[in-house]
Amino acid sequence: MESAGPLAADLGVRPVACGISVPGVVRRADGHVHEAPNLRWSDVALGTRLTRALDMPVVVGNDAELGALAENLRGRATGASDVVFVSADIGVGGGVIAQSASLRGGAGYLGEIGHMAVHPGGRPCYCGSTGCWETEVGEAAFCRALGLPETSSRGRVVAALRALRADDEGARRRLGDLAEWLTLGLVNVVNLFGPELVVLGDLFTELPTPVLDDVDRAVRARSLVSRALGGVRVRTSALGTDVKLLGAAEAAFEDVLDTV
């Protein structure tokens, strides 16, 4: 909040709206953050507080929903009317575009696909359940697959993934279990939402190409809906780490245009 003024002065522009991306369960109408476990937030009136502090309209959205918006407007999913974006930034989340509109469910709480229960008797999850998809394909699962401590930095995980690029068979061996869990969850996601394509963001973009190709092929073969649609594609984001920030800016801009 303190940096908004100096930043605007540096840019030489007058900000007219603000977009915020939050990795958590967000009520879109007023930007209330119900839960953001990775930030250790619960019941934070973020939208109201920022609107007052910044004296401008503020849009607060779930990070995966904003990622889906950015991919749809500027990324891999440009021109597609039905898209699922899957984020993997510590937690795993989903943003869904259905018939060219963000699918939000009741009050904006939708897309917590990381907490699909996929593994009976699996690991406990911070959400209170066990065997959530996130426990099998989130950052900690990447660490386990790569033989790293679960507390490893993102940089170390990415470096280990990139080291596998020159060794296709080694990559398949190391990441086979994770790829199988990724496939299983994506088959569920595709069967539920019937998208034209699924865009994988964050850590998933660092998976070696042969592993991604295996997942893409397996989802097409094993999803009933994918077969009916003629083959749902699984692709990685090309917008990099800024994808959610681009989405936040687009969401804020959409609201400005709505008032013109």
Ligand SMILES: [Zn+2]
């Ligand atoms: Zn969970």
